[in-house]
Structures are given as C-alpha cells and as structure tokens.
Amino acid sequence: MPDSFLISDQNWDRILKELLTENELFAPLASDDVLEYQLVGNEQDLSRIVYNHPKPASPLKTFFLPVKENVTRDIGKERPRIILGIPACDLAGLGLLDEIYLQEPLVDPYYRARREHTLLIGTDCHSIQEHCHCTSYGIRPFPQVHADLGLVRLGDRYLLYTGSEKGEQFIRRHRDTGYFSPAGEADLGKAEALREETTRQLQEKNAALPDYEKTGALIRQSEESIWKKYAATCVSCGACAAICPTCTCFLLIDRPGFEKIRNLDACQYPAFERVAAGEDPLADRHVRFRNRYLCKYVWKPSGFGSIACTGCGRCIEACIGKINKNQLFVELSS
C-alpha cells in the first residue's frame, strides 16, 4: 500500500470543515431516498456523509460531463472541488473518459478544467449491491486507479492513503495539524481483510458471469435472436447510457452567436446514426440495443486501454424494460 495514515473521525471532520471554506465538497449523503453524490453545504451535513458504501445512484461522470454544457463560453475561475466517497468502479470509469476527452491535441478544455480542479477521494466498498459485478471485470472493490486519496472507515477512525501527487500534496498541506499518524500493520491488515471479504462476496454472487474479454468474444459470435429476445421490452429511453459511467456520447446543438451546447446523447435513441440519405445502421431496436454492448465489450477494447464496462450494474437498475445484461451474458455463455 502507498503512504497510509490514520486519523480520528473527529479530526477528519475538522479537516473537512476547514476545506468547506475554500472548496466545493461533494459526497454521498445519507437520505431517505436513494444515495447520491450531493453538495455538502454546511457543517451539519458532514455527519451525513456515508463511507465504505457501494456506488451512489448516479455516476461520477456527471461531475465532468454535465448533461448540457455551453462549450464555446470562456472558462472562468471555478472553486476547487473535492469529491469524497467514490467507489472503485466509478474511479475506473474515469479512465475511458480521460482517454476520450484529454486526447492530445483534441483536448476538451471544459473537461480538462474540471479534472484539474477536482480532488478525488475514493473509498472501499464494505458491502455490495444486487447488481455489482466489478470483480468479474478485473476491478477490485477499493480504489486502485484515478483516486488522489483513498479513505476507509475503520470504527471511529479512518485509514487514509495516497494515490497521486495531488493526494500527497493534500497530506503535506494538512500534516502540521498533527492529526495524522502512520498506519500500523494491524489497521492495514484489518482493511485488507474487509477488502477480501467484499471481493469474496462479489465473486460468489457473479460466479456464472463470463469475464470482460470472454464477454466480448461471446458477443462477437452471438446470434441475432438473443438480442431480439432481450430487446423485446426495450423502449429506447436511453436510461442505460445516461446512467453509465463510461457512456460519453453527445450531440452539439447550435445557438445563435456561434455558441454550441454539448448535450449528452445515446446510441439507444432512434436516428443516432441516421444520415441525410435516410440510411440508419441502427434503425432496428434490437440492433440498437446490441450496439451498446458491442461498443462496451468489442469496439472500445480494440481502440482504448481503459475498460468500457466497470461492472457497476447501474444500467440494470435503471432499465424500465427490466433488461438484465448479465442474465443475457450468462445465457450466451451457457
């Protein structure tokens, strides 16, 4: 493990309180409704932050690619942001976004600005949700990539570890408080045991699910009939793509004055690929539906290094037609 520190819950809250003055802080906040990344508006909210919890309902991408954004405006100075409590799957999803939006020399300046002024603090998952399947795709349920810092709650203390230069700076900046002490073997061992336990639960739950590569191969060989069968209840609402941490498609809309608005879009909407002559490769619903999985498991892997499905399971939860892609893949592999 990289540099690891222990901090008491009271002292951690003191640090967060101080950070609130200069940063916008977002974290999953306990609520009667679904768990979401929310703005921590004041000190009182600090006690509502949920740690060690599996993913919030909406993906991390919304912080970097808003649903609508004017992409011709001048970039003003924005307050630095801290996002706290990010599970491994959401962090892994950032890889593909970075590859697409930070690709030199065609860098998206708005995405880059947001990435640069955001500090990412990941968290370990100590429980799993019904459709979590990160481990099937090689992601373990604790921050391994893209987190500046990782944080695990162990009883009344936190284990904090660095993941990037930005994270190390954070520690250096707060070291003088005297709140941090080096983590010992016992605490690290405890954190590791909890990781093992979550991993075990995930593996057990998804034992029948083929891995990422195998899924790609299965999709390549698949017959059209299985897509017809599973797409039967698809209403082309695009919720699966909207909620997916790695779906990044958009449409530029023009406004007067040469302004352009980048609107998130999805291949699940009819006419996404239609050309003026009327041709539309994705005209049929089941072909459109299949396109999403070809994109994730076949095409993106051949052009990008980052994983295009993080196994978060959100698309299954969000589907109005109750379509479960994992069921489809299990059927394909049997």
Place this chain on the structure above:
Amino acid sequence: MQEFETITRPAHQNIYKPIRATVDHVIRESPTIMTIGMIPEQEFRFRTGEFIEVTIPGVGEAPFTPSSSPLETTRLEVTVMRAGYVTDRIHQLKKGDVIGIRGPFGRGYPLHKMYGKEIVILGGGCGFAPIRSLLYNLMAEKEKFRKVTLCYGSKTPEECIYKPFIQELRGIDKFEVFRSVDKPDETWEEAVGVVTLLLDDLKVDVPNAVAVIVGPPIMMKFGTLKMQEMGFPDSDIYLSMEKNMSCGLGKCGHCMMGKYFVCKDGPVFSYDEIRDQPDIWK
C-alpha cells in the same frame, strides 16, 4: 492501421469553437447542388480528403469535404447537396453572410502512396466534391503520377456538376475524364448507365495503380466489388466514408463504424482496413 499523411490539427484552441468565414460567392451547380466559396478570418490549411464542420449560427452544423484546392489557404469552397435541415439553410446563403468553420478533421488521401502510380477515380453524385480537391492536388503535382482517370456518374446531365472544371481537366495531359448518366437527354453525348460500367472499357495497369471511390454508399459498394474484380488489392482501394457526425473530434460517438471513429480514423480508409467492420455500406 496504416499511417497516412500526418493529420493536420485545428489551429484554434477550443476544439468546439468555429472560426468565422464570410461567404464570397455561391455557384449553383445543379438544382440540388451548390458551391459556397468563403474567406475564413484566418489562414486555413487542409489536406485533400480531410473535412470541415460548417456552422450556420443558431441552426446547426454539418460536415463537408472542401472541394477547392488544398494549395489555397485564404479561400475555401464546399459543394453541398441539399439533403435536410442544415443543407437547406446552406442553400440560402448569399455573398456577405458570415458562417463558421471548424477543422480540418480526420485523415485524408495518402498522396505519398499514390506517387508514381496511375490513379483511377470513381465518383458519383456529391462525391465529386472531395474528388475535385484531390484532382486540384494531383494537377499541381502531376509529374509525380503516371496517369489520372476520372469516371464520374450522375443521374441526369443536369446533375453533372463542375462543367467548366471538367473542360479544364480534359485539356491536361495525363488526365482523362469519362462520364455517364442514368437518364440522358437529347444533348448528352457520353455514356449512359451506372457509373461502374465506365470501368469496363478502361485499360489499367492494375499492379501500378490505386483506386479512389467516393459517392453514395450503394455506388461505393458496387464500385469496390468492381475494382476487386479488376484485380485491385483491398489495400489499394481508397474509400471516403460518410457517417452521421457531430463533433468531428473522435468524441461524440455518432460516427462509430465498428472500432473506428470515422471522423478521426477516416473519413478516408483503404478497403482492407474496414472490410471487417459492420454496416460499412449503410
């Protein structure tokens, strides 16, 4: 994937922000096709086969391959077929109107792979636009090529565009032009029938030639089959693919064709690169 010419990059900083261009002239080429000449606010360079996004402010944006010479850097022409929302508005442009352009984008024709060879170009409909820019380029470097043969087809004689340009081309040694129409009128003296028929009478030294095809999908499909029949290897058949596009930057996903983003990896591909991808003729 093959290394083509190095991709030229947009000069401006914000990839989404168009530069302004003032319409300088409009030429009605046919009832449905118009050429728009414009003067960009700053020097604008592109390589033949690369494309630009044209913005009609407040209306929309659409991709076009410049039809003018890539050697000109202060003015630019696009030849636009009226096909829908944005192109309708483009057809209403007049001298003095200010529009926007982004680009150039994508990968154009691999000219260096064509040096020393004979070039057989098959074009149809508005596919002539990118071909004209290619031809300007070939004309400027004609000592580097053995021969250039253009086979061009349109529906009617009325839809045969660039008439003065064809005249000019016919006067240049090493350049040959054959044309056909589906429906002739009494004035038509050239071939009648689908454009691929023009290839039947050509004498091509196939091992020392390359093929370039641009046009509607169905024409590109049959053109490719025909070139294969003539003995062209798939790697010597260059196609300019047309897909739905929005960003031109390899980001928005609209132009995905299997593993490729047509806007970034293309729009020019050799057939061997794309033959295994889905829906290439759609």
